[in-house]
Amino acid sequence: MSSTTLSAPATAALPRTARRALAVVLGLAVLLLPAFADEYWLNSILIPTIVMGLAGIGLNLLMGYAGLVSLGSAAFMSIGAFSAYNLLLRTPWLPLPLALIVAGLIAAVAGLLFGLPSLRIKGFYLAASTLGAQFFFEWLFTNFAWFSNHSLTLTISAPRLEIFGIDLRPAPGRYLLVVATTALLYWLAANIVRSRIGRDLMALRDMDKAAAVIGIPVASRKLLAYAISSFYAGVAGALFAFAYLGTSDAHSFDLDKSFEVLFIVLIGGSASLFGNFLGAAFIVLTPIFLTRLVELLGLSAVFDNGFLINLEHVLFGLTIVVLLIREPDGLAQMLRAIRARWAAWPLRA
Amino acid sequence: MTKIRWSAAAVAALTLVLGFGTPPASAAGAHEGEQLYPVLTYRTGPYAPSGIPFLGGLQDYVRYVNEVQGGVNGVKIYTPECETAYSIERGIECYERFKHGYEGAPTAIFQPHSSGLDAALLDKAREDHVPVFGPGGGQAHAFEGRVFPYSFPLVLDYWSEASIVVKYIAERAGGLDKLKGVKIATLYHDSGYGRDTIEPLKILSEKYGFVDIQIPVPHPGEQQQTQWQQIKQANADWVFLRGWGVMNPVAIKTAARVGFPVDHIIGDIWSGSEDDTRPAGGVAKGYLAVSVFPPGTNYKILQEIKKYVIDTGKSDLKDTSKFGSVYYNFGVIEGILAVEAFRTGQAKFGHRPLNTEEGRWALEHLDLAPDRIEQIGATGLVSPIKVTWLDHVGGSSAKIQQWTGTEWKPLTDWIDGDRALFHDVLEQKALDYAKEKGIAPRTNEDALIN
Amino acid sequence: MQYFLTILLSGLLAGVMYAMVAIGFVLIYKASGVFNFAQGSMVLFAALTFVTLTEHGVPFWAAFLATVAVMIAGAVIIERLVLRPLADRSPLTLFMATLGLSFVIEGLAQLLMGTDVHQLDLGIDDLPLDIAGLQLSQFDLFASAVAIGLVVVLSVVFDRTRIGIALRAVADDVLAAQSIGIRLPVIWRIVWSVSGVVALIAGLLWGARQGVQFSLTMIVLKAMPVLIIGGFSSIAGAIVGGLLVGATESLADIYIGPLVNGAVSNWFAYILAVGFLLIRPSGLFGDRTIERV
Secondary structure (H helix, E strand, O other): OOHHHOOHHHHHOOOHHHHHHHHHHHHHHHHHHHHHOOHHHHHHHHHHHHHHHHHHHHHHHHHHHOOOOOOOHHHHHHHHHHHHHHHHHHOOOOOHHHHHHHHHHHHHHHHHHHHHHHHOEOHHHHHHHHHHHHHHHHHHHHHOHHHHOOOOOOOEEOOOOEEOOEEOOOHHHHHHHHHHHHHHHHHHHHHHHHOHHHHHHHHHHHOHHHHHHOOOOHHHHHHHHHHHHHHHHHHHHHHHHHHHHOEEOHHHHOHHHHHHHHHHHHHHOOOOOOHHHHHHHHHHHHHHHHHHHHHHOOHHHOOOHHHHHHHHHHHHHHHHHHHHHHOOOHHHHHHHHHHHHHHHOOOOO | OHHHHHHHHHHHHHHHHHHHHOOOOOOOOOOOOOEEOOEEEOOOOOOHHHHHHHHHHHHHHHHHHHHOOOOEOOEOEEOOEEEOOOOHHHHHHHHHHHOOOEOOEOEOOEOOOOHHHHHHHHHHHHHHOOOEEOOOOEOHHHHEOOOOOOEEOOOOEHHHHHHHHHHHHHHHHOOHHHHOOOEEEEEEEOOHHHHOOHHHHHHHHHHHOOEEEEEEEOOOOOOOHHHHHHHHHHOOOEEEEEOOOOHHHHHHHHHHHHOOOHHHEEEOHHHOOHHHHHHHHHHHOOOEEEEOOOOOOOOHHHHHHHHHHHOOOOOOOOOHHHOOOHHHHHHHHHHHHHHHHHHHHHHHHOOOOOOHHHHHHHHHOOEEOHHHHHHHOOEOOEOOEEOOOOEOOOOOEEEEEEEOOOOEEEOOOOEEOOHHHHHHHHHHHHHHHHHHHOOOOOOHHHHHHO | OHHHHHHHHHHHHHHHHHHHHHHHHHHHHHHHOOOOOOHHHHHHHHHHHHHHHHHOOOOHHHHHHHHHHHHHHHHHHHHHHHHOOOOOOOHHHHHHHHHHHHHHHHHHHHHHHOOOOEOOOOOOOOOEEEEOOEEEEHHHHHHHHHHHHHHHHHHHHHHHOHHHHHHHHHHHOHHHHHHOOOOHHHHHHHHHHHHHHHHHHHHHHHHHHHOEOHHHHHHHHHHHHHHHHHOOOOHHHHHHHHHHHHHHHHHHHHHOHHHHOOOOHHHHHHHHHHHHHHHOOOOOOOOOOOOEO
């Protein structure tokens, strides 16, 4: 789990200027995408991939870097979503970026609270205890209508989505909001990982007793990890609710969503920031791909719909198991291997 | 090296994903000239037992219309499916895929087939101008067409349902004035859906003086011993069971365990199918339920479907014993409502596929009078409705049915919901919503222009 | 007081049903350190196989044995194709693999046997018996008896037989066990098979109560807090944990629920479990070697 941070050789294959140029080109491409991609691509593929990737970063900071487990990511996403909703609704003077930040901070506080057991327990007991957060918040947002402003269906939807008077509700606007937020938080995460905090967390992960011996404040660092991770989850949750779904309720953030975030981290690559987006793309695209595959193979003529859909489920499960077996370090590692191969092409590295 | 080769294969797979991940979009015109009627399905997951017969009924009716009647005025209906497994997220992906039409066929109306998705699409659909049409289980305040021009909670909402249950209990008690002191316990699935009847029952109990007891059951409801002990303790006379999935058979079984009479339990529209009673076994005999989808095969239209679709082996059902079941008939009813909406729209806009604006117009002028229902061959199956731009429900009536131990039998004729009683409260909710969202309610002039 | 006792009792009996599922987890966790999320799907698969067989006219015991055979075959396949390639990987990876596995098992179950709701009649009435003023169901008593029987059989097997001793050796120290010639794959196949049988029994009891249908997979979530309280590796703990969770849940729904606007049993057990962990990190009966800070 720990060797994945050693990506230096592969990256070093490209000279620094080339890497910068590549980054600029990629950045421009991402920003200009709305001009080319149609609405379906933006709404159903790009936005969810980026948002879930952001949620993945949150969990990865906790799990991949600090070695702490959480099965309740979706709970913190829901806190972010419901907080952002109430902030936008009840404090009309608060601009959207600030509302997102405050919502993230509220999620961070909740994360800190539910991270307290980590000071006493480890491993799977800890994982199971984070499920408490999962069920508690699903219940809280269902049972107290205040959180959804007494909406009849207990759903929340963005009261406003604008920055400096620009309406962000059309798909390109939501896409840019998501991309900008994610880019900022990605940059922040990259710096956290490289900073003293990041090194402390990795030391904790690799051997907490040793970390304590060399003077790392174990308890406060663990809680900080929970807070940071929940902040990311909170912002991702708000974006998920308002920039992707448009409307959501407590059940949009159920246990399955938590597992989805976990899959993103494990499939993308533990202790890799970019890997989260690969994992998210995998989770978003695989079901769509399987549907298309079944259509292309002409299976729908032979089997009935129910059969095909169950077949897709089986295939999805198998894909996950196979990926876990064949790519222990996730898609990010796979990408690195390919890069290393290309650097030496046509010779073998 | 095997690792690299494996990786290359994975990358190739990913490229394939990217290549095929995109929908064929509306460009390819394989279904040009047909009316798109996208079908969201839940053939897997916890709700599959109801989804499969429901979708069977829907697809069989459309097949009947297409193959026997040659479509709606010659316009064929195209029904591509999209599986949601009842998840809102997958549902939204399906919505995005279909909202502007598919393979050359335009979308006129969109049915979410899930109360959750229905709620989630409330804003989106308004912005996209896509009429969302959810028979049974729509949001009560969405009846208000001035605020929700694109939402159509046709047939029955849960508020009306509550009043129908109270009416039936009054009938059994010997009149509305006899309700005073009667104890009605509502055992509800603890979710937005389940909590929806708390408010109308409070209003009803204030009006009629019955004792209103509300007891939640946490999802999924596989243990209810505690709740039924509470009902027993409170000495309830009637139980209104607002369950969902596995909660229903468990409720019936647990009622028997604590000795509550099963014929004093009235199920919700989602608590009244064969799958809710059969697993409970013999103790379910005598159980009651509200029904807007009366079961049985003794309707002309079902006989037609049997003749042309079931008996010719073209049915969507793998297990044709589901023909005529509660959810199968629900599917047929939903198909009828959609097809009649297309017919209404075509009468104004011409015999061609409709777009979403025309679909909205059609739904706002949908008028299913008893003689039209008779022509379709669905008398007793579909309750008469008349939708207007002000009232997007169009009438709400239901029957009470009883489980005989082997099948459901209608016990009453259509009972009308007391919509007048709730009108002001719901209107206020709709106007509050409009205020929160900054929507200017449509005026009379807007409606006349459209 | 009578009311309180009735509620308490019904909660305890519900707890027995939770414990039945938890035991399946404990077996696998004990022998392989895998938290098997697919246990719920196994319950569904086993119950569905059984019902499908009996509905085709196979007599009870033949169907039972046939299903046991199917579950053993499944265990062998899972060991070979999933567990062995993942042998030295992190517990979390294994957990995720069992999540993937649960998709496969659920999909297969419904592919092969459909999604219908089946009625399952074990021939035991679920009607109230009045014992000393308390209402008890015959079915609950039967379920409790089965649970007790299961625990007795399992503890005899694990304490007295060679396999059981080998299993405990693996649980204690994997390397030492292997070095004295205990074959890990064999042990894994055995525990997965046994927990497949436990899944069948749990599936039959739950299925008789609520019908055999997809929702059977969801009882996993009820088993989790039971496991936290009882300890992941103790069968006795699973029973005691089950009783505790069942009883407190029922009481909380009655006495706390109304104060906070709804049923609380979905999360109450978890919060209870977390509180419990803070005081006693290894659970009630968990072994001392559980990682703690």
